[in-house]
Amino acid sequence: MIDAKFIPEGVQRCSLPKFLAWLVFLGLILLWGVAGVGLIYWRGLGVTGLDNYFGFGLWIVFDLVVIALGAGAFFSGFLKYILRIDQLKNIINLAVIVGFLCYSGAMMILALDIGQPLRAWFGYWHPNVHSMLTEVIFCITCYLMVLSIEFIPIILENRQLYKIRLINRLAHNFHVFMPLFAAAGTFLSFFHQGSLGGMYGVLFGRPFAFREGFFIWPWTFFLFILSAIASGPVFIMLIATAVEKLSGRRLVDFNVKSLLGKISGFLLAIYMFFKLLDTWAWAAGVLPEMGFTFDEMFNQVYGKWLLWTELGICGVLPAVLLIVPALRNIPALLYIASLLTCAGIVINRFVFTVQNLAIPVMPFDQWATYIPNWTEWSTSLMVVAYSAIIISLAYRYLPVFPQERRLNT
Amino acid sequence: MSETMQIHSEFEIRWGMVIDIDKCTGCAACVVACQAENNIPPTPEPFDRLRTVYWIMVYELSNGKPFPHADRAYLPRPCMQCGNPTCATVCPVVATTKDEEGGIVSQIYPRCIGCRYCMAACPYHARVFNWHDPVWPEGLDKTLTPFVSVRPRGVVEKCTFCHHRFQQAKEKARAQGLNPNHLAEDAYIPACAEACPTGAIVFGDLNNPRHRVSKLAKSPNAFRILERIGTEPQVYYHSTRDWVRLQADNSLQREKEKVKQS
Numbered sequence: 001m002i003d004a005k006f007i008p009e010g011v012q013r014c015s016l017p018k019f020l021a022w023l024v025f026l027g028l029i030l031l032w033g034v035a036g037v038g039l040i041y042w043r044g045l046g047v048t049g050l051d052n053y054f055g056f057g058l059w060i061v062f063d064l065v066v067i068a069l070g071a072g073a074f075f076s077g078f079l080k081y082i083l084r085i086d087q088l089k090n091i092i093n094l095a096v097i098v099g100f101l102c103y104s105g106a107m108m109i110l111a112l113d114i115g116q117p118l119r120a121w122f123g124y125w126h127p128n129v130h131s132m133l134t135e136v137i138f139c140i141t142c143y144l145m146v147l148s149i150e151f152i153p154i155i156l157e158n159r160q161l162y163k164i165r166l167i168n169r170l171a172h173n174f175h176v177f178m179p180l181f182a183a184a185g186t187f188l189s190f191f192h193q194g195s196l197g198g199m200y201g202v203l204f205g206r207p208f209a210f211r212e213g214f215f216i217w218p219w220t221f222f223l224f225i226l227s228a229i230a231s232g233p234v235f236i237m238l239i240a241t242a243v244e245k246l247s248g249r250r251l252v253d254f255n256v257k258s259l260l261g262k263i264s265g266f267l268l269a270i271y272m273f274f275k276l277l278d279t280w281a282w283a284a285g286v287l288p289e290m291g292f293t294f295d296e297m298f299n300q301v302y303g304k305w306l307l308w309t310e311l312g313i314c315g316v317l318p319a320v321l322l323i324v325p326a327l328r329n330i331p332a333l334l335y336i337a338s339l340l341t342c343a344g345i346v347i348n349r350f351v352f353t354v355q356n357l358a359i360p361v362m363p364f365d366q367w368a369t370y371i372p373n374w375t376e377w378s379t380s381l382m383v384v385a386y387s388a389i390i391i392s393l394a395y396r397y398l399p400v401f402p403q404e405r406r407l408n409t
Numbered sequence: 410m411s412e413t414m415q416i417h418s419e420f421e422i423r424w425g426m427v428i429d430i431d432k433c434t435g436c437a438a439c440v441v442a443c444q445a446e447n448n449i450p451p452t453p454e455p456f457d458r459l460r461t462v463y464w465i466m467v468y469e470l471s472n473g474k475p476f477p478h479a480d481r482a483y484l485p486r487p488c489m490q491c492g493n494p495t496c497a498t499v500c501p502v503v504a505t506t507k508d509e510e511g512g513i514v515s516q517i518y519p520r521c522i523g524c525r526y527c528m529a530a531c532p533y534h535a536r537v538f539n540w541h542d543p544v545w546p547e548g549l550d551k552t553l554t555p556f557v558s559v560r561p562r563g564v565v566e567k568c569t570f571c572h573h574r575f576q577q578a579k580e581k582a583r584a585q586g587l588n589p590n591h592l593a594e595d596a597y598i599p600a601c602a603e604a605c606p607t608g609a610i611v612f613g614d615l616n617n618p619r620h621r622v623s624k625l626a627k628s629p630n631a632f633r634i635l636e637r638i639g640t641e642p643q644v645y646y647h648s649t650r651d652w653v654r655l656q657a658d659n660s661l662q663r664e665k666e667k668v669k670q671s
Binding site: 043044045046050051052053054055056113114115116119120122123125126127128130131132133134136137199202203204205206207288290291292293296356357361362363364365368 | 453454457459460461468470484495498499500501502503504520521522523524525526528529530531532533534536537538539540541542561562563564565634635637638639640655656657658659660661662664
């Protein structure tokens with residue numbers, strides 16, 4: 001293979017033509033998204049399926065989901081570098097890469113979603129300190145910088161780059177300071193995960209989202225943090241498993257996967273306890289106080305099935321599956337529970353974004369329905385394709401998985 | 410509602426409206442006057458209500474009863490200029506504020522980044538987004554109002570109670586040696602109130618006892634939309650019909666029955 005000298009020592013990779021064919025496949029999806037981007041920038045957001053009722057749509061759902069699932073990066077970093085759970089060193093590189101992709105992808109989508117992308121920096125220039133969104137703008141941009149810094153040493157460890165003395169030393173020094181970046185990442189990510197939830201909780205004109213809270217933080221602030229750190233670890237594990245299935249090689253020991261499942265399981269159980277309490281308090285307290293009933297929050301399109309699926313099938317069930325060791329240690333159940341956990345987060349972010357806006361608040365208004373069009377799908381898939389390309393390149397040329405050599409001998 | 414989520418600004422002047430729903434015929438002259446006055450461009454999607462730029466919209470209300478008891482009402486809905494706006498606190502770039510004497514919620518177009526968070530926050534749907542570039546067919550551009558800036562695509566806009574007319578009224582008062590903070594009742598009127606053929610829209614300073622709105626807003630038949638959630642709108646409505654007043658806010662079945670009994 002022409003690129004053999006760039007592939008990490010002692011591991012096997014598919015042939016270059018096969019790899020290039022895979023990249024071309026991903027590249028075509030990427031190009032479809034680029035066409036969407038071009039049209040959006042040329043003609044404006046009028047080409048999307050968004051409207052005056054659904055100012056937030058698929059893109060915001062996508063952003064909230066990837067940012068929640070990308071929490072695996074900061075939380076794994078926190079567990080590895082601050083709490084010193086050493087086993088996580090086997091997954092931490094992938095966690096950083098996935099985190100970087102989630103946040104950079106979210107930024108790309110935000111650059112499309114805002115009507116005036118050239119004014120995006122106004123968040124720093126004219127910040128409204130009362131707005132949860134200002135905090136989100138601050139933290140996600142700062143955290144993306146932290147993630148970029150965390151990603152650099154992984155790139156520098158490429159077999160050929162690492163031979164250069166300066167780069168070798170640089171990579172080593174980056175590692176020395178990594179706990180500092182992990183701490184900064186934890187702080188930043190913790191707050192913006194919360195602020196994303198707070199963004200909805202403060203909407204006192206929206207009965208579906210509004211929550212009371214603690215001091216300036218509505219309960220959704222804490223629920224979004226909990227749900228993000230509950231789903232992040234298993235999402236990283238699922239990505240590792242997907243790379244394993246696609247490459248046909250074992251990359252991460254099952255014990256590590258099980259540990260991630262266990263961490264997620266316990267956090268999910270804590271999250272579900274508070275989420276169920278919150279749902280009850282919302283239905284029995286917040287809604288009647290605003291003059292609404294629980295039934296009025298749902299219709300034929302945005303039905304109660306979404307809530308029961310989120311809380312039951314994608315909440316309590318995976319929490320049980322992940323907590324009980326006998327169940328968690330069956331690979332198929334571990335993966336199913338992890339997928340359900342992530343699906344629960346998708347539903348949660350979807351209902352807070354879309355169902356929230358679909359509900360008529362003025363009694364004489366009507367339900368609205370949102371259907372995203374191809375420009376929104378293609379650009380979202382573009383980010384997925386971009387992420388798959390970066391992970392593929394990282395897997396091929398960087399020593400992402402420390403256990404790979406041992407597991408495949 | 411949590412105290413920390415509220416912003417209250419006390420103003421000496423509080424511009425407001427009282428809209429008599431019993432007088433409104435739903436003719437939409439207010440909508441047309443508003444569009445002409447505020448340079449609202451023709452829309453490429455005229456049949457899609459949710460993609461059109463409008464600052465005031467007329468809703469049709471029904472009592473839900475069959476003939477011969479069927480009844481209809483029309484409710485013009487401008488921006489409520491809320492005393493406790495849901496939109497101003499959430500804007501990440503301070504592009505919408507409630508800090509000027511008069512209590513009109515501003516919208517600063519050159520600062521708006523088009524994130525649409527304010528639209529998600531507003532339960533009245535008073536905020537609209539410029540989905541398309543503003544284009545006036547040749548000749549129609551000559552009708553543009555010189556006092557109102559044209560908004561580019563990608564920013565949010567909303568009713569400003571024809572704020573430029575407020576500025577003009579203050580300038581005129583200053584030129585006449587009068588106090589611009591004590592304008593006479595008809596010195597400043599938005600285009601919608603001026604155009605209403607039945608006089609259903611009355612405009613003035615809610616804090617000024619010499620202005621009609623201050624009395625009309627205190628009528629037992631006056632009400633505000635979604636008063637319960639604490640937005641404190643500066644737009645009041647008036648109707649002698651119970652079923653119309655009942656549709657102004659959300660209430661539980663037991664509360665509705667209690668109202669009927671009383």
